Amino acid sequence: MTERSPPFTALRAVEAASRHRSFTAAARELQITHSAVSQSIRRLETELGARLFERKGGAMEPSEAALRLAQTYSEAEEALSRTLREILGTQGATALSVVMPAAFGRLWFAGKIGRLSEALPDVEVQVRTQGDDPDADIRLAWSAKGGKDSLCELVHLPLCAPDQAGRFDSLSAIAGGPLIADSAGGWSAWAARWTPGVRPPRAHVFDDAGMALDAAAQGGGVVLSNIFAAESYLASGRLTALGFEAPAGEWLEVQARPDPGVADAAERLVLWLRLEIRRSLALAQGLVKRSSATT
Numbered sequence: 001m002t003e004r005s006p007p008f009t010a011l012r013a014v015e016a017a018s019r020h021r022s023f024t025a026a027a028r029e030l031q032i033t034h035s036a037v038s039q040s041i042r043r044l045e046t047e048l049g050a051r052l053f054e055r056k057g058g059a060m061e062p063s064e065a066a067l068r069l070a071q072t073y074s075e076a077e078e079a080l081s082r083t084l085r086e087i088l089g090t091q092g093a094t095a096l097s098v099v100m101p102a103a104f105g106r107l108w109f110a111g112k113i114g115r116l117s118e119a120l121p122d123v124e125v126q127v128r129t130q131g132d133d134p135d136a137d138i139r140l141a142w143s144a145k146g147g148k149d150s151l152c153e154l155v156h157l158p159l160c161a162p163d164q165a166g167r168f169d170s171l172s173a174i175a176g177g178p179l180i181a182d183s184a185g186g187w188s189a190w191a192a193r194w195t196p197g198v199r200p201p202r203a204h205v206f207d208d209a210g211m212a213l214d215a216a217a218q219g220g221g222v223v224l225s226n227i228f229a230a231e232s233y234l235a236s237g238r239l240t241a242l243g244f245e246a247p248a249g250e251w252l253e254v255q256a257r258p259d260p261g262v263a264d265a266a267e268r269l270v271l272w273l274r275l276e277i278r279r280s281l282a283l284a285q286g287l288v289k290r291s292s293a294t295t
Contacts, residue, residue, distance in 0.1 A: 007047075010040040011073040014052060017041065018062040018070035019152060019281040028146070062285065071282040078275040081268075082119050094265035095124045096258065100140040102129035103182070103209035104252075108228040112276055119272050123265050137258035137266050140273075146251040151277050154248040156190055159213075159230055159239040160222045168222055168242055171195060178221030179203035182212040186224045186248070193246035213239065231280055252277070 016026035017037060027034045045052050052066040062070065100109060105127055116125070128136065146153060158174055160167075168174045171194055181187050181203040191201060204221070206212040209229045216223035217238040226248060233239040254273065258266035 007040075007044055008073075010044040011069055013037045013040045014044065014062075014066055015070040015073045015278060015282070017053065017060060018066050018285060019278060021059040021061060023060055025153065029150075067282060067285055071279070074275060074278045074282055078119070078272075078279065081271060081275065094122060094262050095126060096138060096262055096266055096269055097126045097128065097133065097136045098138045098140070098269075099128045099133050099136040101142060103229055104140065105129045107210055107213075108231060108280070111232055115276065116272065120265075120268055123269055125269070137256065137262055138269060139255045139257075141253055141255075142250045143253040144250060147253070149253045149255055150251040151254055151274060152252050152281060154226050154228075154250040154252065155245050156186060156224050156226055156248045157230070157245040158190070158222045158224055158242040159233070160216055160242060161219050162237060162240045164219060165240050165242065171244060174222055174242060174244065175201045177201060177203070180212050180215050180221050180223040181205050182207070182209040182223075182225060182229070189249060190224055190244075190246045194244055227281065231283075235283075 012030065013026060013036075016029050017023055020026050020029070023037045023041075024034050027037045030037070041052055048065070050063070050065050052063055052069070053060040054063065055061070106129070109127070116123070132139075140151075142154065143150070158168070175191065175195055175198070179187055179201050183205070187201050187203045191198060203224075204215070206215065209225060212223050213225055213230060213233055215221070217233060222242065223239070230239060234241065254270055256266045256270050
């Protein structure tokens with residue numbers, strides 16, 4: 001590869017395609033055509049002399065090189081944003097009210113508070129996970145339809161305790177259970193993707209995602225969860241991924257309707273959320289790929 005300016009457009013396409021495992025979804029997020037995403041990635045592959053994506057079933061599976069590029073791009077974008085904020089300076093702390101799903105808040109957002117304080121030292125959040133608040137500055141919610149306000153599409157993946165991974169080494173073994181879920185219809189949707197025509201498996205259902213994950217981590221069976229809830233479990237090694245991921249048919253949507261006095265802080269917090277979610281997805285895909293390779 002000749003020495004020149006970094007190909008930011010292509011790297012942005014790689015980052016989006018790595019998260020979605022889909023050129024179509026990446027094009028939709030970036031508001032460009034599928035052809036533009038495909039051509040940018042092909043040109044980058046030619047310059048690097050390495051394949052970045054392989055088609056597997058209905059998904060575009062990122063290579064190790066693609067995951068590294070995606071993570072580096074996400075971290076660089078975040079660092080640039082933080083530097084711009086520091087140059088612009090702050091006018092004192094701004095409090096923002098943020099509504100979000102309880103499991104997302106407890107299992108993902110709470111673990112990012114240190115990074116939020118580092119990136120946006122002038123922003124204080126007042127997080128609410130019980131009920132809704134139409135007057136909140138920022139609202140996060142799961143939606144059955146993706147759109148311009150979507151942060152990402154939710155993906156379900158089966159996980160189990162590491163010492164039980166050999167027990168669940170195939171679709172039939174997973175479907176044989178015991179199964180655990182944090183929503184009544186989760187395994188039915190998964191079965192429709194991987195075992196069509198087969199009666200959906202029965203599962204123990206918890207109304208708390210953390211309890212479902214804990215049950216699996218303690219050897220209770222295979223839990224179907226999402227990458228945000230499971231991130232810390234995967235990173236700590238309490239759970240391992242078994243492959244066979246499936247779209248959950250839900251998107252994380254963000255709506256910002258702040259008062260004019262806090263509009264700038266709200267915009268920066270939404271940008272931080274987008275970058276942090278991209279970072280989590282890139283890191284988690286690496287964890288999932290590595291843990292799946294050992295099962």
